[in-house]
Amino acid sequence: MNNFVFQSPTLIRFGEGEIANLAQHIPPQAKVLLTYGGGSIFQNGVYDQVKAALVGHQVGEFGDIEPNPRYPTLMKAVELIRNEGYDYLLAVGGGSVLDGTKFIAAAVCFEGTDPWQILSQDAPVKAALPLASVLTLPATGSETNGAAVVTRGEDKLSFYSDLVKPQFAVLDPTTTYSLPPRQVANGIVDAFVHVMEQYLTTGGAPVQDRFAEGVMLTLIEEGPKALAQPTSYEARANLMWAATMALNGILGVGVPQDWSTHALGHELTARFGLDHGRTLAVVLPALLRVRKDAKGAKLLQFAERVFAITEGDNEARIEAGIAAMEAFFRSLEMGTRLRDYDLDETVVDGLVGALERKGMTALGEDGGVSLEVSRAVFNAAL
Amino acid sequence: MNNFVFQSPTLIRFGEGEIANLAQHIPPQAKVLLTYGGGSIFQNGVYDQVKAALVGHQVGEFGDIEPNPRYPTLMKAVELIRNEGYDYLLAVGGGSVLDGTKFIAAAVCFEGTDPWQILSQDAPVKAALPLASVLTLPATGSETNGAAVVTRGEDKLSFYSDLVKPQFAVLDPTTTYSLPPRQVANGIVDAFVHVMEQYLTTGGAPVQDRFAEGVMLTLIEEGPKALAQPTSYEARANLMWAATMALNGILGVGVPQDWSTHALGHELTARFGLDHGRTLAVVLPALLRVRKDAKGAKLLQFAERVFAITEGDNEARIEAGIAAMEAFFRSLEMGTRLRDYDLDETVVDGLVGALERKGMTALGEDGGVSLEVSRAVFNAAL
Numbered sequence: 222m223n224n225f226v227f228q229s230p231t232l233i234r235f236g237e238g239e240i241a242n243l244a245q246h247i248p249p250q251a252k253v254l255l256t257y258g259g260g261s262i263f264q265n266g267v268y269d270q271v272k273a274a275l276v277g278h279q280v281g282e283f284g285d286i287e288p289n290p291r292y293p294t295l296m297k298a299v300e301l302i303r304n305e306g307y308d309y310l311l312a313v314g315g316g317s318v319l320d321g322t323k324f325i326a327a328a329v330c331f332e333g334t335d336p337w338q339i340l341s342q343d344a345p346v347k348a349a350l351p352l353a354s355v356l357t358l359p360a361t362g363s364e365t366n367g368a369a370v371v372t373r374g375e376d377k378l379s380f381y382s383d384l385v386k387p388q389f390a391v392l393d394p395t396t397t398y399s400l401p402p403r404q405v406a407n408g409i410v411d412a413f414v415h416v417m418e419q420y421l422t423t424g425g426a427p428v429q430d431r432f433a434e435g436v437m438l439t440l441i442e443e444g445p446k447a448l449a450q451p452t453s454y455e456a457r458a459n460l461m462w463a464a465t466m467a468l469n470g471i472l473g474v475g476v477p478q479d480w481s482t483h484a485l486g487h488e489l490t491a492r493f494g495l496d497h498g499r500t501l502a503v504v505l506p507a508l509l510r511v512r513k514d515a516k517g518a519k520l521l522q523f524a525e526r527v528f529a530i531t532e533g534d535n536e537a538r539i540e541a542g543i544a545a546m547e548a549f550f551r552s553l554e555m556g557t558r559l560r561d562y563d564l565d566e567t568v569v570d571g572l573v574g575a576l577e578r579k580g581m582t583a584l585g586e587d588g589g590v591s592l593e594v595s596r597a598v599f600n601a602a603l
Numbered sequence: 604m605n606n607f608v609f610q611s612p613t614l615i616r617f618g619e620g621e622i623a624n625l626a627q628h629i630p631p632q633a634k635v636l637l638t639y640g641g642g643s644i645f646q647n648g649v650y651d652q653v654k655a656a657l658v659g660h661q662v663g664e665f666g667d668i669e670p671n672p673r674y675p676t677l678m679k680a681v682e683l684i685r686n687e688g689y690d691y692l693l694a695v696g697g698g699s700v701l702d703g704t705k706f707i708a709a710a711v712c713f714e715g716t717d718p719w720q721i722l723s724q725d726a727p728v729k730a731a732l733p734l735a736s737v738l739t740l741p742a743t744g745s746e747t748n749g750a751a752v753v754t755r756g757e758d759k760l761s762f763y764s765d766l767v768k769p770q771f772a773v774l775d776p777t778t779t780y781s782l783p784p785r786q787v788a789n790g791i792v793d794a795f796v797h798v799m800e801q802y803l804t805t806g807g808a809p810v811q812d813r814f815a816e817g818v819m820l821t822l823i824e825e826g827p828k829a830l831a832q833p834t835s836y837e838a839r840a841n842l843m844w845a846a847t848m849a850l851n852g853i854l855g856v857g858v859p860q861d862w863s864t865h866a867l868g869h870e871l872t873a874r875f876g877l878d879h880g881r882t883l884a885v886v887l888p889a890l891l892r893v894r895k896d897a898k899g900a901k902l903l904q905f906a907e908r909v910f911a912i913t914e915g916d917n918e919a920r921i922e923a924g925i926a927a928m929e930a931f932f933r934s935l936e937m938g939t940r941l942r943d944y945d946l947d948e949t950v951v952d953g954l955v956g957a958l959e960r961k962g963m964t965a966l967g968e969d970g971g972v973s974l975e976v977s978r979a980v981f982n983a984a985l
Contacts, residue, residue, distance in 0.1 A: 225616075227617070233610065239606060427845075430817075431818070443809060459604065459809050462808070471853070
């Protein structure tokens with residue numbers, strides 16, 4: 222195990238009805254800005270619950286944060302906060318609203334000339350507004366970590382800061398009952414691939430491996446139930462908790478992490494607008510096939526422990542494990558090939574070129590994903 | 604899944620050499636009291652490492668905190684702190700030093716007449732000195748939770764407060780190389796039973812169950828390696844991390860918890876001085892056999908997932924699972940029967956009487972451990 226420092230200070234309130242208890246975690250004098258997305262919180266009653274819980278607080282609103290939140294949108298919120306003096310942000314929605322709100326929290330306090338430098342130049346985040354969240358979509362794990370992804374033009378970039386970890390997160394599984402099946406499926410795959418980025422590497426450690434396998438087994442067992450029975454509280458609760466644990470950080474302490482599937486996937490979203498979860502379902506099976514020699518030992522463990530594959534020689538078991546994962550994604554009505562999204566070999570040069578321009582020439586836990594390997598992955602995903 | 608609130612704010616620094624980095628987490632102006640036990644930290648170099656890391660801080664010391672820390676000892680520390688004005692406690696040692704230090708931190712700030720009321724009457728902890736730890740014994744999990752156990756005469760009582768959660772914990776596996784094998788074995792069983800208290804109940808949830816099984820499988824695989832090769836860094840690191848995760852709280856969110864094995868075990872320590880871990884190895888197999896009807900579904904899952912037992916009818920698989928656990932404990936040279944400690948049926952009345960005096964008449968996740976059930980457990984443990 223490698224040395225590590227880990228802290229997950231976010232308080233979690235989990236369960237039906239817990240939105241009503243959120244105000245106790247916000248300072249009474251705080252001037253709160255609610256941030257949200259396209260308005261589903263008005264249909265499913267979450268907005269009304271949050272407003273009712275915040276009676277007595279000064280509350281303003283900033284809506285219309287889009288999926289894959291965009292820099293110009295978020296900078297409008299920064300301007301609003303500077304003009305009106307909000308000092309606490311409450312993100313109500315899914316991972317995009319949360320990620321956008323994390324960037325807003327850091328950008329308001331940024332002392333350089335252009336907050337985009339936080340993303341483009343790793344400019345240090347020295348201060349951020351306090352923020353918290355009411356999560357309505359189990360997927361990204363953003364509710365208990367310090368990471369965020371923001372898009373500007375065709376650049377989809379991420380930053381990390383302990384200062385933007387939410388102070389608390391309310392997870393009420395009933396808020397997810399009304400999600401479109403497509404978003405639920407995206408979330409299942411997103412969480413699954415978050416686990417794989419931390420697990421399916423050239424390294425590992427037993428507690429971390431078992432926890433990772435536990436989250437994946439839960440997603441495989443409970444994800445389809447949540448889709449088939451949208452109002453099954455237990456299935457929705459288990460899915461929600463699995464997605465939070467998938468990227469809380471606890472799975473990845475002291476072990477190497479990959480994240481090349483995300484890097485390649487981000488290019489597909491930035492250039493062609495594919496849903497984030499769908500890009501991962503396309504890239505990961507191809508990446509594992511291309512990288513099966515470097516990752517062979519862990520692929521064998523994955524096949525056996527996650528998909529109970531014990532028959533055949535090593536080569537056959539590795540392919541059977543990857544194929545089972547791909548079949549799981551497809552069972553969620555998720556395309557796993559570029560052709561499922563009407564993309565063909567003509568897009569590969571552009572994708573590889575974009576990686577090259579960003580200096581992404583040695584991705585993965587061992588730097589083994591060179592531009593040529595990335596090209597091979599995109600070709601294997603056709 | 605039941606509703607829950609969970610927060611684990613303790614920062615963890617894990618790995619060889621990390622003691623050197625601890626001072627950055629303590630306020631520069633703090634007047635620090637080191638607390639420790641019988642002096643093993645002088646032999647294994649930990650004391651010197653801690654002192655070197657704290658150069659520049661005002662530092663005092665309070666030693667001789669005994670295993671199963673005793674109230675009169677801890678109150679001497681309270682007096683020292685009041686006289687000399689320490690405002691930060693750094694516990695250097697194992698679970699007993701940590702638990703004792705948690706009580707000291709709360710007792711110094713206690714406003715009632717007698718801090719013992721925190722333990723005897725659940726008097727609320729409204730304030731506590733900040734504390735942190737350098738852990739030298741993987742076992743209790745006290746390094747990231749708010750629980751502590753303190754002994755006075757024959758009373759071994761516990762309290763819980765978020766205010767005594769350590770601010771940080773340094774876990775350097777090399778500090779455990781010189782532990783006596785007996786203490787390592789005690790720690791393995793202690794951690795294993797912490798998991799079982801949260802897992803082997805009439806309830807459960809899939810992520811929590813898989814995490815619990817993961818910690819137990821790790822203890823079964825890595826514990827014997829750590830005993831056989833005391834300086835195997837990987838084995839010691841995996842054991843240390845497993846013990847922390849066993850009682851960090853993450854395994855028990857939203858699920859029922861038992862803790863009757865601990866309650867019965869505490870009586871064996873209080874009356875006969877048995878090591879805590881050994882009392883658990885005696886009580887748990889007997890308790891599971893007595894309670895196998897109520898806990899049957901989970902016992903079947905335990906037998907299959909932790910000990911790969913899939914043959915035989917339900918009754919046979921349940922007994923095989925319990926027997927495999929008992930054999931695991933015995934493989935660590937741990938007695939699992941009262942007779943292993945020269946105790947016979949004449950002690951049972953006294954043990955049950957002690958439970959009755961403390962009102963422990965309906966223990967367990969379902970209140971199913973009545974005094975008669977406790978009597979049956981002690982008899983089954985003869």
